[in-house]
Amino acid sequence: MNKYIVIAVMVLLSVFKVQAKTLDAYSMPRTEVVPIKSSVNGGQYELLVKLPEGYKDNPKQHYPVIYYTDAVWQIDLLSAATTFLMEDVILVGISWQKDMGKLKGSSAHISRFRDYTVTPSKDKKRQAKYQFGKASEHLAFIRQDVIKLVETRYRTVPEQRAYFGYSLGGQFGLYALLAHPDTFKNYILGSPAIGGSIDYLSALLAKKNTINANVFISYGDNEARLSKNVDTFLKVLKSHQKSQLALTHEVMKGDHSQAVPMTAARGVAWLSQL
Numbered sequence: 470m471n472k473y474i475v476i477a478v479m480v481l482l483s484v485f486k487v488q489a490k491t492l493d494a495y496s497m498p499r500t501e502v503v504p505i506k507s508s509v510n511g512g513q514y515e516l517l518v519k520l521p522e523g524y525k526d527n528p529k530q531h532y533p534v535i536y537y538t539d540a541v542w543q544i545d546l547l548s549a550a551t552t553f554l555m556e557d558v559i560l561v562g563i564s565w566q567k568d569m570g571k572l573k574g575s576s577a578h579i580s581r582f583r584d585y586t587v588t589p590s591k592d593k594k595r596q597a598k599y600q601f602g603k604a605s606e607h608l609a610f611i612r613q614d615v616i617k618l619v620e621t622r623y624r625t626v627p628e629q630r631a632y633f634g635y636s637l638g639g640q641f642g643l644y645a646l647l648a649h650p651d652t653f654k655n656y657i658l659g660s661p662a663i664g665g666s667i668d669y670l671s672a673l674l675a676k677k678n679t680i681n682a683n684v685f686i687s688y689g690d691n692e693a694r695l696s697k698n699v700d701t702f703l704k705v706l707k708s709h710q711k712s713q714l715a716l717t718h719e720v721m722k723g724d725h726s727q728a729v730p731m732t733a734a735r736g737v738a739w740l741s742q743l
Contacts, residue, residue, distance in 0.1 A: 532626060585638055657737075
């Protein structure tokens with residue numbers, strides 16, 4: 470475990486280094502920003518695509534892809550983790566919607582509350598502002614538009630698609646696993662925030678015949694409420710007789726924020742061994 474603590478520290482240092490630079494002065498090597506419009510909701514997004522170091526020099530080689538949500542929050546973590554643990558992989562980060570208009574509000578990430586969640590809020594004011602519960606539309610966008618673009622434009626191995634999501638991104642990953650498990654073969658789900666959605670996800674699971682996937686789920690040891698919810702759903706997941714899941718569950722040190730770098734390091738290490 471000490472090796473992964475060291476890697477997690479390196480990941481954090483890389484993030485701090487990036488944050489110390491202005492956005493105008495920094496560009497990540499072998500990374501391009503690809504605009505993409507959702508054919509589902511008409512929204513404008515961006516893909517942050519980072520290619521492995523030997524991509525141009527090995528034109529016959531194809532690579533697995535890690536797709537991840539909350540792109541600008543996670544690109545530095547996953548870039549550092551894959552540099553040390555899984556060099557031959559393409560990273561594809563999916564941004565928040567760029568053209569939210571009057572829903573823009575005070576934060577650039579407001580669309581994640583809509584796109585990554587599976588159930589509406591019972592609070593009418595919050596629901597009106599954030600439009601919770603549109604994960605099905607976002608997954609359709611990823612399946613119909615994002616994956617199609619990536620697999621047309623880059624040399625990929627479709628059978629080895631992976632997903633990384635943290636917090637609400639973890640909830641979205643669980644939804645993808647249960648609604649359309651063939652979207653990805655491997656799922657890294659860090660501290661999935663599923664408190665109000667356990668019943669919905671459990672009902673979705675009950676309708677499924679077979680789910681064939683590798684799943685890594687983690688949370689911090691100082692996330693009492695969240696860990697209780699995840700443990701509850703893990704019992705439901707393990708009891709599903711028809712699932713063909715290879716399930717790995719790990720507990721990280723720290724709270725919801727502190728567990729992020731270790732989740733990236735441990736999740737990528739797990740993925741590299743599959």
